Amino acid sequence: MKQLVILGSTGSIGLSTLSVVDHNPEQYQVFALVGGRNVTLMTEQCEKYQPRFAALDDENAAKQLTDNLKQRNCKTEVFAGQKAICELAAHTDVDMVMAAIVGAAGLLPTLSAVQAGKQVLLANKESLVTCGQIFIDEAKKSGAKLLPVDSEHNAIFQSLPPEAQQQIGFCPLAELGISKIILTGSGGPFRTKSLTEFSTITPAQAVAHPNWSMGRKISVDSATMMNKGLEYIEARWLFNATADEMEIIIHPQSIIHSMVRYVDGSVIAQMGNPDMRTPIAHTMAYPNRIYAGVEPLDFFKIKELTFIEPDFQRYPNLKLAIDAFAEGQYATTAMNAANEIAVEAFLNEQIRFTDIVDINRSVVENIAPIKVKQIADVLHIDKLARELAHQAVLHY
Numbered sequence: 357m358k359q360l361v362i363l364g365s366t367g368s369i370g371l372s373t374l375s376v377v378d379h380n381p382e383q384y385q386v387f388a389l390v391g392g393r394n395v396t397l398m399t400e401q402c403e404k405y406q407p408r409f410a411a412l413d414d415e416n417a418a419k420q421l422t423d424n425l426k427q428r429n430c431k432t433e434v435f436a437g438q439k440a441i442c443e444l445a446a447h448t449d450v451d452m453v454m455a456a457i458v459g460a461a462g463l464l465p466t467l468s469a470v471q472a473g474k475q476v477l478l479a480n481k482e483s484l485v486t487c488g489q490i491f492i493d494e495a496k497k498s499g500a501k502l503l504p505v506d507s508e509h510n511a512i513f514q515s516l517p518p519e520a521q522q523q524i525g526f527c528p529l530a531e532l533g534i535s536k537i538i539l540t541g542s543g544g545p546f547r548t549k550s551l552t553e554f555s556t557i558t559p560a561q562a563v564a565h566p567n568w569s570m571g572r573k574i575s576v577d578s579a580t581m582m583n584k585g586l587e588y589i590e591a592r593w594l595f596n597a598t599a600d601e602m603e604i605i606i607h608p609q610s611i612i613h614s615m616v617r618y619v620d621g622s623v624i625a626q627m628g629n630p631d632m633r634t635p636i637a638h639t640m641a642y643p644n645r646i647y648a649g650v651e652p653l654d655f656f657k658i659k660e661l662t663f664i665e666p667d668f669q670r671y672p673n674l675k676l677a678i679d680a681f682a683e684g685q686y687a688t689t690a691m692n693a694a695n696e697i698a699v700e701a702f703l704n705e706q707i708r709f710t711d712i713v714d715i716n717r718s719v720v721e722n723i724a725p726i727k728v729k730q731i732a733d734v735l736h737i738d739k740l741a742r743e744l745a746h747q748a749v750l751h752y
């Protein structure tokens with residue numbers, strides 16, 4: 357039995373992970389569940405999975421959880437706060453950690469699992485966006501196995517030769533005959549909407565993704581295509597790819613989840629229905645395969661696959677992210693922090709959809725460039741960028 361910690365168990369990825377566990381109860385034991393503040397769902401999850409430990413970031417929520425579990429005679433021991441969460445992620449009895457806390461809040465717990473040398477199922481893309489080099493270096497040092505859960509990166513991973521899969525973060529692409537990493541994206545819900553209507557887009561419209569069901573933050577990121585920008589950064593770190601080795605293609609059906617182009621003219625793609633349980637199950641069972649509960653792909657229902665070049669006028673956040681990577685780690689960290697604040701403000705109806713990119717850009721331009729050497733530098737830039745973004749929101 358593999359002992360599994362799920363960071364972010366009450367979220368969209370967390371629920372899909374538990375669904376894969378439900379299909380394979382003889383192989384995985386839930387060792388610990390971790391969430392932010394959702395007491396009701398965490399209570400239900402603890403009752404059902406009886407983990408040894410549970411933790412919530414919010415102290416009051418954790419107290420409430422303790423009371424709930426006592427009433428229900430559930431033996432799960434409850435902790436509160438980030439320090440406890442980091443300790444659970446690094447516990448000696450743990451084999452694998454699903455890193456699915458949303459946003460920069462996932463940084464330290466994910467890093468803790470990496471430093472402890474765990475098999476890390478990496479959903480939290482913000483870890484690599486803000487600390488790419490630190491994560492790759494720490495994984496190399498500890499021997500942690502980084503397995504990408506993000507569907508695109510998982511597809512790329514699956515399309516790579518085994519030698520490359522063993523060298524995540526430092527694989528010599530050209531030496532292995534790989535010419536391009538092809539990142540695909542659906543183009544989100546506004547792929548064909550008139551640009552003149554973008555400023556009136558509502559949160560409800562933005563979170564309604566045509567193909568994928570996801571958390572609110574990442575759904576807005578998919579609509580602005582900041583999500584593809586974050587994924588571009590994530591891909592450059594994971595696959596050690598240069599700017600010239602990256603290609604981005606809009607593929608509205610989300611059936612091909614990304615591809616790898618080889619020098620001999622071959623292109624290898626991974627396909628499937630858009631259901632996160634496929635990449636999650638792949639990372640849980642790697643290098644084996646397990647049943648994930650996903651509908652088999654029906655090619656006759658799909659009928660056609662189409663491909664479009666990305667338009668930076670429609671998706672300025674994508675261009676911002678590509679440029680930020682070229683600028684350096686400080687810029688991607690600042691952009692990520694600004695975007696979290698801007699998306700939250702948009703969801704709270706404080707700013708318009710089109711203001712998100714303006715806030716992101718102004719924060720990246722106004723933050724003082726520093727060389728990121730350690731996690732403290734990242735946390736410092738993250739904090740400054742959030743302050744700048746909060747100030748910017750007040751001007752709208």
Ligand code: NAD
Nearest residue numbers: 364366367368369391392413457458461479480481570571
């Ligand atoms: P979500 O909003 O549905 O869930 C987030 C989870 O994080 C919840 O369990 C929440 O309680 C927890 N959380 C929030 N703040 C916390 C804190 N401070 N401490 C501890 N836990 C906290 O988000 P999601 O869609 O499941 O996405 C999770 C991560 O996976 C994100 O980084 C996202 O970019 C990435 N991802 C998601 C998908 C997807 O399909 N949903 C796909 C690829 C990557």
Ligand code: MG
Nearest residue numbers: 506507508587
């Ligand atoms: Mg993705």
